[in-house]
Amino acid sequence: MSAPPTSSSRPRPTVTEREARQVAEAAREQDWRKPSFAKELFLGRFRLDLIHPHPLPAGEDARRGEAFLAKLRDFCETRIDSARIEREARIPDETINGLKELGALGMKIDPKYGGLGLTQVYYNKALAVVGTASPALGALLSAHQSIGVPQPLKLFGTQEQKDAYLPRCARTDISAFLLTEPDVGSDPARLATTAVPEGDDYVLDGVKLWTTNGVVADLLVVMARVPKSEGHKGGITAFVVEADSEGVTVEHRNAFMGLRGLENGVTRFHRVRVPAANRIGPEGAGLKIALTTLNTGRLSLPAMCVGAGKWCLKIAREWSGVREQWGKPVARHEAVGSKISFIAATTFALEAVVDLASQMADEDRNDIRIEAALAKLYGSEMACLMADELVQIRGGRGFETAESLAARGERAVPAEQLLRDLRINRIFEGSTEIMHLLIAREAVDAHLSVAGDLIDPDKSLQDKAKAGANAGAFYARWLPKLVTGPGQLPNSYAEFKHEVDLSPHLRYVERHSRKLARSTFYAMSRWQGRMETKQGFLGRVVDIGAELFAMSAACVRAELLRGRGEHGREAYQLADAFCRQSRVRVEELFTRLWSNTDDVDRKVVQGVLGGAYAWLEEGVVDPSGDGPWIADATPGPSRRENVHRPIR
Numbered sequence: 001m002s003a004p005p006t007s008s009s010r011p012r013p014t015v016t017e018r019e020a021r022q023v024a025e026a027a028r029e030q031d032w033r034k035p036s037f038a039k040e041l042f043l044g045r046f047r048l049d050l051i052h053p054h055p056l057p058a059g060e061d062a063r064r065g066e067a068f069l070a071k072l073r074d075f076c077e078t079r080i081d082s083a084r085i086e087r088e089a090r091i092p093d094e095t096i097n098g099l100k101e102l103g104a105l106g107m108k109i110d111p112k113y114g115g116l117g118l119t120q121v122y123y124n125k126a127l128a129v130v131g132t133a134s135p136a137l138g139a140l141l142s143a144h145q146s147i148g149v150p151q152p153l154k155l156f157g158t159q160e161q162k163d164a165y166l167p168r169c170a171r172t173d174i175s176a177f178l179l180t181e182p183d184v185g186s187d188p189a190r191l192a193t194t195a196v197p198e199g200d201d202y203v204l205d206g207v208k209l210w211t212t213n214g215v216v217a218d219l220l221v222v223m224a225r226v227p228k229s230e231g232h233k234g235g236i237t238a239f240v241v242e243a244d245s246e247g248v249t250v251e252h253r254n255a256f257m258g259l260r261g262l263e264n265g266v267t268r269f270h271r272v273r274v275p276a277a278n279r280i281g282p283e284g285a286g287l288k289i290a291l292t293t294l295n296t297g298r299l300s301l302p303a304m305c306v307g308a309g310k311w312c313l314k315i316a317r318e319w320s321g322v323r324e325q326w327g328k329p330v331a332r333h334e335a336v337g338s339k340i341s342f343i344a345a346t347t348f349a350l351e352a353v354v355d356l357a358s359q360m361a362d363e364d365r366n367d368i369r370i371e372a373a374l375a376k377l378y379g380s381e382m383a384c385l386m387a388d389e390l391v392q393i394r395g396g397r398g399f400e401t402a403e404s405l406a407a408r409g410e411r412a413v414p415a416e417q418l419l420r421d422l423r424i425n426r427i428f429e430g431s432t433e434i435m436h437l438l439i440a441r442e443a444v445d446a447h448l449s450v451a452g453d454l455i456d457p458d459k460s461l462q463d464k465a466k467a468g469a470n471a472g473a474f475y476a477r478w479l480p481k482l483v484t485g486p487g488q489l490p491n492s493y494a495e496f497k498h499e500v501d502l503s504p505h506l507r508y509v510e511r512h513s514r515k516l517a518r519s520t521f522y523a524m525s526r527w528q529g530r531m532e533t534k535q536g537f538l539g540r541v542v543d544i545g546a547e548l549f550a551m552s553a554a555c556v557r558a559e560l561l562r563g564r565g566e567h568g569r570e571a572y573q574l575a576d577a578f579c580r581q582s583r584v585r586v587e588e589l590f591t592r593l594w595s596n597t598d599d600v601d602r603k604v605v606q607g608v609l610g611g612a613y614a615w616l617e618e619g620v621v622d623p624s625g626d627g628p629w630i631a632d633a634t635p636g637p638s639r640r641e642n643v644h645r646p647i648r
Helices: 017-027 037-042 059-079 082-088 093-102 120-133 135-147 150-156 159-171 286-297 300-322 334-363 369-394 402-407 415-426 432-443 445-455 461-482 503-533 535-563 568-594 598-609
Strands: 175-178 194-198 201-212 219-226 235-242 248-253 264-275
Touching (some): 037 432, 037 503, 120 135, 135 286, 135 300, 150 286, 201 219, 219 264, 219 286, 235 286, 300 334, 334 568, 369 415, 369 535, 432 445, 432 535, 445 461, 461 503, 503 535, 503 568, 535 598
Parallel strands (some): 194 219
Antiparallel strands (some): 201 264
């Protein structure tokens, strides 16, 4: 058998940085047809009315949701062996089949297709429960319903596609989402998998990497490039593909530092015939479908981060009250107590963010693309910090595996496993760095819509003159509004003033929302077209916005709980603690907007890449094996055993 072509000969699109950005920009939702609290926040407008009073689920939705949560909790406590999943690095078939029988595959699918029809709020609460029992199971259910076949079909599928596939997804069939390739991550302009029209079919060729659920999936959502030709618009397009189709091979099941039960693999397509009826939406709409699906799909990840925070708090409380050091429980020592306070306050705020964004998604009255992205970004970062602090609180026992703890007679607390399992969340569904850029692009959308032509090198002088006039009119109206606001009035937001006073925090958010908008405007004026290269600055702008959003959500949730008589006093205390902690972080971020090492770092990076500091690498042994940095993904027949393992 002849050797496969080298990676250098592999056919793949060659695109410039500008072309890659144009592809991503074309896939964005261009319009803002509904209000957005977070978008307004970045523009210096604190629209508390968009989130307060806190929206609530309808009574029937809550009843059905709570009933399912009770069944799911019982299943998780009695039929999920998380230690076995970690030990064997595989979810037992009987566990997945049990979830199928419970209806967990169809939590978000309409009852008319055999699903449970849960709201986003209760779907996320369910994922939080499952995720604490087994993060790998939480990932399986989330990938199946948040980004797998059901969600894109719900939003973009034909009635025939819904009738054909949603009943299967609701009860029996597991789905997966296939976008990433060995040499393509968050830059889809270079997508190499092709779907060539042939008669009434498309013929797929290519290789997909990190296909969560791909090893066990029955149905796949595949993103492939359709060549432009007569009668075909072409472009990146979405397809539903039967996983057992001829030419589909799962070549490898990947193994990771965490989520050891994750059924994630490498899938090769070789001349796979897909009926045109299986195309989701028109040709060229694949990226838009993927991004729109992720608008609410991203909420599943921070929902599981909320569950992780709750578990961290439980273990920290129980352990630190028992373990004594120097004559008193370690929780009574300030160094440990501050960590417990951080975990408690942050968990409260994360739940506030996720529940608020989820309920707004259910009501569909706000555009939540930025809120969902902020929830994913903030949740993934803060959950990792909470898990790390729990490991520190547990000391040596935090570093020891649960299996080892049990073997020597102590409680099997998998703190180190949680840290490993959560780490991927900063990469899943858009890394922190990509999320910073994505959110920053949406946050400055209003500026680019009026002044974008001014900094576009391809625009004519006439276009630039017109853009200048439009920008002048916009900023003449907008800038004066950033000078003063309710945050400077001592009696603003008085309805949040009770035994604990949260009104100063909301005034702080209002003032610093305007400060953030002024900082962004100043940066755009200073750097203009180079603004997009200032990723350090943009990341800090987004992080400030995330903190302000979390503070707002925490205060609104505290007032909701107080009004309902549900631990209101304690909720106000937690919201107050979180806001005080958040304000410290915000002040530091504002300082680092203009006082940082970005320029120095850039020079050091140039030196590293140029080999100027290679001498610093001497004196170590590199245990890495041989082989290419990026695996060959040349289209062609598979030369490996098919490890596809459908669960029946």
